[in-house]
Each structure stands twice: as C-alpha cells, then as structure tokens.
Amino acid sequence: MFVQFSTWDIVRNLLEGGKWTLGLSLIAFFLGGGVGLVILFARIAHNRLLQSLAKAYIEVFQGTPLLMQLFIVFFGLSLAGVDVSPWFAAAAGLTLFTSAYLAEIWRGCVESVPRGQWEASTSLALSYPQQMRYVVLPQALRIAIAPTVGFSVQVVKGTAVTSIIGFAELTKTGSMLANATFQPFLVFGLVAAAYFILCYPLSLYAKSLEKKFHVAR
Amino acid sequence: MAYQFDFTPVLDNAGLLLTGAGFTLALTAVGAVFGIGLGVLGAVCRAWKLAPFDRLFGLYVEVIRNTPFLVQLFFIFFGLPSLGVKMTEWQAAVLAMVINLGAYSTEIIRAGIQATPRGQLEAAESLAMTRTQTFKHVVLRPALAKVWPALTSQVIIVMLGSAVCSQIATEELTFAANFIQSRSFRAFETYFVTTAIYFVMALLIRQLLIQLGQRVVVGRAR
Numbered sequence: 001m002f003v004q005f006s007t008w009d010i011v012r013n014l015l016e017g018g019k020w021t022l023g024l025s026l027i028a029f030f031l032g033g034g035v036g037l038v039i040l041f042a043r044i045a046h047n048r049l050l051q052s053l054a055k056a057y058i059e060v061f062q063g064t065p066l067l068m069q070l071f072i073v074f075f076g077l078s079l080a081g082v083d084v085s086p087w088f089a090a091a092a093g094l095t096l097f098t099s100a101y102l103a104e105i106w107r108g109c110v111e112s113v114p115r116g117q118w119e120a121s122t123s124l125a126l127s128y129p130q131q132m133r134y135v136v137l138p139q140a141l142r143i144a145i146a147p148t149v150g151f152s153v154q155v156v157k158g159t160a161v162t163s164i165i166g167f168a169e170l171t172k173t174g175s176m177l178a179n180a181t182f183q184p185f186l187v188f189g190l191v192a193a194a195y196f197i198l199c200y201p202l203s204l205y206a207k208s209l210e211k212k213f214h215v216a217r
Numbered sequence: 218m219a220y221q222f223d224f225t226p227v228l229d230n231a232g233l234l235l236t237g238a239g240f241t242l243a244l245t246a247v248g249a250v251f252g253i254g255l256g257v258l259g260a261v262c263r264a265w266k267l268a269p270f271d272r273l274f275g276l277y278v279e280v281i282r283n284t285p286f287l288v289q290l291f292f293i294f295f296g297l298p299s300l301g302v303k304m305t306e307w308q309a310a311v312l313a314m315v316i317n318l319g320a321y322s323t324e325i326i327r328a329g330i331q332a333t334p335r336g337q338l339e340a341a342e343s344l345a346m347t348r349t350q351t352f353k354h355v356v357l358r359p360a361l362a363k364v365w366p367a368l369t370s371q372v373i374i375v376m377l378g379s380a381v382c383s384q385i386a387t388e389e390l391t392f393a394a395n396f397i398q399s400r401s402f403r404a405f406e407t408y409f410v411t412t413a414i415y416f417v418m419a420l421l422i423r424q425l426l427i428q429l430g431q432r433v434v435v436g437r438a439r
Contacts, residue, residue, distance in 0.1 A: 063373075063419040065380035067391060068412040075404035079220050153283065160285035161381060171288055184295035192284045192292055199283035 005181045010190065017173030018194050024169060025156045025198075027091050032098025032155070033148075039103035044110055046128070054103065061100030066161050069093050074165050090162035090169075098155050105151060109144040110136060146213055150206035153199045160195070170194055226401030227410050230393075237393030238414050244307075244389060245376040245422070248314030252375070253368065255315060256322025257357065263323060264330040274323055281320035287381045289313050294385045310382040310389075318375045325367045329360030358434065365430040372426060373419050380415070390414060 043054035061069065074089035113136050121135040163172035174191035178184040259278070262270035281289065294309040304312070333356050341351040383391035394411040398404045
C-alpha cells in the first residue's frame, strides 16, 4: 500500500505537530517560570543551606545536556513505579530545565537592583518580605522582562529534543514525514521554517524590549 | 518498590563511555575552533558593515539562532544529500556544530568589536599602525578578551547540545550510552553515569577555557 503525500499533506501534518510544540513550549515556560520563582527565592534567601541547594540545582541543569535530563526523567520515573508517557516526561523535563535557567536569569536581575535600594528599605524598617514586594522585585521585574522573553526562544527550541524520547511534536513529525515521503530536504526545510516562524517574533520582541528598557534606565 | 540498582553493566562498559566522551570532546574542540573562527569573520563583516556580507551574516545569524540544533543537524545530514552533498555522520555533526556556534559567536564577538573605544583607534592611527596591526592588537584581542566568558559559556552549550548528534549515529558519548542501555536494559544507571560525565566535562571545559583566555587572549592584550 503506497500513500502519496502532496506538499499540502506534509504541511497539514507538520501543523498538527506544531500544535504540540506550541503547547509543550507554553506549559514548560509557565510551569518552569513558577518552579523557577521558587528556586529564585531559595537562591537569594538568607539561609545558606537553601542558597547552596538552589545553586547546585541550577548548576546541574545548566551543566548537563537537556537530552540526558529527559532520559533520566523518562526512565527514572518509570523506575519509581510511575507510568510515564513521553508527553509527561517531556513536559516535566522541560519544566525543570526552564526553571533552572529562569532562576539564574532572574537572580542576575535581582542582584542588579542597586545595593542602596536594599539599604534604604532596611533603614525604613521594612521587613524582608516587604523589601522584596515593594522595593526590589518591582525593579527587578522591569529588568527581567527582556531576557525572559529572550529565553522563551530557547524553550521553543528545546522542545525539539523531546522528539528523541518519542514525543510527536514538530521535529518528530518531520522525521516521520521525511521517512514516508523521501523528501527530507523539503520536509526539514519546512520544519526549520516553522520553528523560525515561532521563534523569530519572540526574538524581535525581546530585542525591542531590551532597547526600550535601556533607554528608560 | 523493589528495584535494585545495578551499575555493573555500566562499569563493565566504562571503556565505551570514555571513548565516547573523548569523541564528544574532539567534536567540541573542532567545532569551537572553526565556529569561533567563523564568528570572527562574521563579526567583522557585521561590525564594519561590509556589504553585502553584513546582510548575509545577519540573515545567517537569525536563521540559526531561531531554529533548533537538532533540526539543523537533520537538515544537513538528511536534507543536503538530495542536493548531491553527501557526508558522513561525523562530517555532518562537525559542520552543524561549526555553523551553530558560528552564528552565536558572530553576535557575541560583534558586541566586543563594537565596544572598542574610538580613542583607541585614533591612538593606533597616530602611532602609524597599519590596518592589520590595528585590527589584530587594538580591535580583535581586546574584543575577544571582553567577550571571552560569553564565548566560554556558548562552547559549553554547544558541547552539551552535541548529545543529539547520537540521533544521526555519530558515535559520541550519548551514542555509547544508548548502546549500553540497549544491551543491558539498565537505562537509568547508564544515563545517570553519562549525565555525570557530561557535567564533569562541562566543568573541565570551563576551567580550561578560562585558563586559556587568561594566558592567550587577555594576557597579551594588556
């Protein structure tokens, strides 16, 4: 049985895969942001133990390949008796990966708030949570927006690696189509174009935000 | 939970893993040298607005930075042969790494070149330095010294990213791990050890490049 694929069939299937890439990116980015916030607070806490734990977490995720992280989540969770689908492993792995990078980016932003601001708010007898809430975080947030949007591009690109554990997103769909159609040049060209369409606007937006905030400072 | 960890299949095959690690390091070394070389070329074209190369490099940088490395690799290894460009999995892996690192280092080094103070160029001119001398000693060295930490991080990112080269059967570290895993069914143990090896390699490369930067790039720039 041979099925003929028209170019439209290829595009249609890639769009289907693209939906999963988009969904996975959104989940990883927002969940990763949530976990990253927790890591951030541990990283900048006064408690030494919390600080070192958060630092180790960040270093491990930044110092190992995303592919290995996915393998370990995928195979590790099934050892623990949890039945993991590639979809769950992909989302969990990418969330952890994203959280480590975002925590590190945000730590830089918090630390770039001038010391004087901390001292001033201490001398106003603000408690640590109050300092954070009213003085430091609002300023850090402004600085953080551009690099955070910039990092979202890395998240979208990171989802491509989940194809290796069998999650049928854009790249995996592309591989299957290339095998079925014998047109790898066309298919991977289209796959690359699809990632570009997802990522380039984010890159441009990050760049324009950077310019905007640099002028404002 | 009754799972018994068993690292013996991994330890029995330590030789395979170490060979794989060696190949990963070799891939990274070649990729880094040519990638940074390409980056210098791109950065010069971009910073000095050498038409039409500045536009071409601009396009190249955007395309590479906005698509995943894995897709670039697949495009080179599976896609290019239909244009008659055939290569082995090693050539494809190296080419993909050079092209990928080249794009990132173009942007990184360009930032360094553009941060050259005008006064330094004028000073070089008044000392009757030739264009080549000025470029070598006043522009490039200090630029590389300034952005060396960023380049170091990028080389490590590329090294970690090379794990996906196993997908086109380049026999590097992850390929060795997949091989051991498929023979022993000890997936968790295998990947745990492999991850540790990558982590150590990342630390080593960082130290090595920092030392190299101090000696070669920063040292004589002063």
